[in-house]
Amino acid sequence: MSDTRIRLFQEKDWDEVVALEERAYAASGLSEGREALRSRHRASPDTCFVLERAGGLGGYLLALPYPLFRCPDLSLSEDGAVPEGDRESNLHAHDLVIAERARGRGLARRLMRHLEETGRAADRRTLSLVAVHGSQLVWARLGYRARPEIDLPASYGAEAVYMVKPLEPAVTDRALVSAPGVEVG
16 A cells, blocks of 8 residues: 555645545434544644545544543534543544545554554553444454443444453564563563
């Protein structure tokens, strides 16, 4: 994917991001609208990314620190403050959309790997998300585990499932991993 790069959101991206979000979610009633999306970005601009490709954006990912086992309500803006709780340990992947023309190229997985690296660099212990549109199986293959006991805001609909993935700490010294008799942890 040399023609695609991941970068932070820029002001010029919003029209295209909002259009991608509407195409992905409007029919199911899950579209949040520009102001709610922007509020999620304002809550954590360093964890919100776009896929830049020739001819436009290939997708985007909005993520923000959020207490484990909680998630943003689609019907509300963030108001600049993430709810109280253990915000420092969990990073919530709130919204991931890949443009129709860019699907089937592993770009969602690439964006999520980038988010995992971002989370590890910030010493996050978990990533969370809400699976919609029956996507639980896809997320499970990427290491996320369903937590059906977690109550979600009604704005997600009855079929949505909260999911969590533990983030293993980044190993920066490969010699430690391969050295016999060395315990890491």
